[in-house]
Amino acid sequence: MKLRLDRKNTIGLIFFLAFVISMSLIFQFEERFTTENWKSNYTTRYKMVDDLIESQFLIGKPKSEVFEILGQPDSQSNSSKDTFIYNIGDPPSFFSSQKEYLLIIFKNEHVEKVTLAVD
Template identity: 50%
Template structure:
């Protein structure tokens, strides 16, 4: 019951708030140190991957055909070819290595490092209504 009389019990002391600098004091807090190291490693590895990843350029595609496997991922991910016409694709990438049908073209990607594999990667471009509808990688056995 609630009464209007003062309580004889001692009031519980309030919890002391941490100061801001205590949250960033890593001297004795191993969990925070490990978290900081993992976070730093993630940021550094992501940055290095972004800096050293090869970007697609038409000039590199045409002049260095044996290194196309390095830039093909950027070409596919950036959707540069989607909704382009066949003449525009040929202008950008050059003549295809193979034409399967009038709506499917293949470009050789060069020799990627592979172990015990007889498969060769090609850039697969499919047209629908005279525009690019699908761009992907395909493997062919030789």
């Protein structure tokens, strides 16, 4: 018995394989956030930053607890004492990409927002 795929099945198979390959690449290059890795792997924080933002792990935490988890910020916003900036390293890229930073925005001494900023 010979297996023959028609055009619709072939296209479906290609999309399925593309999805599987892209998901495996995403999981290969993304890491789960841990305090130990964040503090020790300064240049590869970009691998953990998506997990940190999406989990909303820091939302509502006081500044002192953020310092314990992430360490001291690399800088503060010039316009506000309530915005801390953390370097996340440079992800590998074929093109020159803009530098990204993790921003922690506080309101009333507690984290209100965690986001990425571009230089």
